Amino acid sequence: MNTNPADSGEFGQRPTPGPIVPKTASEALRPEAGTPPPKRSRASRSQVVVFTNFVLSSVMLIILAAGVALYFGKQEFTEPGPSANGDTFLVKPNTGVQDIADQLERRGLISDARVFRLGVRAFGNDSALKAGEYEVKPRASMRDIMELLKSGKSVMYSLTVPEGLTVEQALQRIADEPALSGDMPGTKPPEGSLATDTLRFTRGATRQQMVDKLLADQKKLVDEVWQRRAPDLPLANIEEFVTLASIVEKETGKGDERSRVAAVFLNRLAKGMRLQSDPTIIYGLFGGKGKPADRPIYQSDIQKQTPYNTYVISGLPPTPIANPGRAALEAVANPSKTDDLYFVADGAGGHVFAATLDEHNENVARYRALQKKQADEAAKAASASGVGDADKPADGAIDESGGGDAGGDASTAQ
Secondary structure, eight states: OOOOGGGSOSTTOOOOOOOOOOOOHHHHHSOOOOOOOOOOOTTTTOHHHHHHHHHHHHHHHHHHHHHHHHHHHHHHHHSOOSOSSOEEEEEOTTOOHHHHHHHHHHTTSOSOHHHHHHHHHHTTOTTTOOOEEEEEOTTOOHHHHHHHHHHTOOOEEEEEOOTTOOHHHHHHHHHHOTTOBSOOOSSOOOTTOSOOOEEEEETTOBHHHHHHHHHHHHHHHHHHHHHTOOTTOOOOSHHHHHHHHHHHHHHOOOTTTHHHHHHHHHHHHHHTOOOOOHHHHHHHHHGGGOOOTTOOEEGGGGGOOOTTOTTTSSSOOSSOSSOOOHHHHHHHHSOOOOOOOEEEEOSSSSEEEESSHHHHHHHHHHHHHHHHHHHHHHHHHHHHTTOOOOOOOTTOEEOTTTTTTTTOSTTTOO
8 A cells, every 4th residue: 555645645645746848948938817807896897887887987086177167266366366467447236246346357356257256156246246337456356346336335426516606607517527328418407406415326327317316405405594594584475595696606606605695685775776796787688608818898787788697786696696506595594783884895815894875985995006016016926027017997997806796986986
C-alpha cells in the first residue's frame, strides 16, 4: 500500500505534473486570456437603475453649479458698481424689473442686467420698485440701487414764484421749467390768483398740476387772511382786498414798511384821495408782461389814460397788478394805525412817510437834492474817466426807486 501523499490524488496531495510541451517563439509572446470578470447581476443591468443613477448625477451637478452661480452672483450683486461718477436714473410708471435692469446696464450703472433682475426677485422686490427719478451714487452696488428704487426717494426739483410777479410772468416760469411735463392751461388765471411760493416736485409732474396747486394755495391763503382783517377797512370785498395787497407788494420789499404803506393807501381810500401809485402806471402801460428793462417811466406817463393808472382814476384799479404774498396780504388786512397820507423814497431803499402835504413836499425836496448830488458825483466820475453823458429821455424819466409814490412830486401831489 502506498502511503506517500504525493502519490495520491487526495486532498493535500500535489497533482502529478503533465508533460512539458515546448512552445514556439510566437506562441510564447501571444498574450494569454485573463481572468473573466464576474457576471453582472440582473438588477444592475436594469434600465431603471441606469436612469436613476443618471438623474441623481445630473441633479448633483446642477446643485453644484447653482451653488457656484449663487455664490458669485451674490458677490456681484453686493460689490461696488461700475459707475465712477454716478448719475440720475428715471423709472417711468409701470416699468417692469426686466426693463429697469436693461436700462441700468445700458447706462453703465450695473454690470449685468440678469444678475440685477435675479437679485431683485430673490429679495422678493419684483413689484416693490417705484417710479421716479433717483440719484445713483458713484460705485453704488446693485443691492444699493435696488434699495434706492424701492425707497421711492426721488430727486426733488424746485419752482419758485416770487412775490410781485404777474400771472403771466409766473406762468412763463412754469412753462420754461424743463423737469415739468404737459401743456400749459388753455385759459390764463385771473391776475393776483397765484400763490407766491416755492413748489417741490419730482420729474414728470405736469404744468397743469403746478398751476392748480398755486391757485388752490392762494385761494386758501386769501380766505384765511381776509377772515382775520380789521373791521373798519374801506374795502368793499375780497377782490378789492387782493387788488390793494398787490399794489402794496409792488411798492416796497421791506417787511417793516408794508403795514405802513398799506395804511397810507387805506387812509387815502377812506378820504376819497387818489392812490397815485407808480406801479399802477407801469401795469396800465405794459400789462402782465411787465416793463422792459431798458424802458424808463417818463413824466408824461403819469397822465396816460389807462384803467390802472391811479394818478388819473379814483379808487382801486379793476384788477390786481401782481400776485401778492402773505406779508402784503397781512399788511392790508391789519395795517398800521397812522394818519400818514404820503410816502417817498429815502434814497436808501426805504421810504419816509408824512401826514400832510407840506411835510411830504419837504421829504420830496430832500430826496430830489440827494438825487442831484448823486447825479453830479456820477457825472464827475464819468468825466474823469472820459465817458460822455448818456442820452436823456426827452420828457424826463421818473426815478423808479419810489421817488413819486403816494403823492408824486410836489407839483403833482394831491
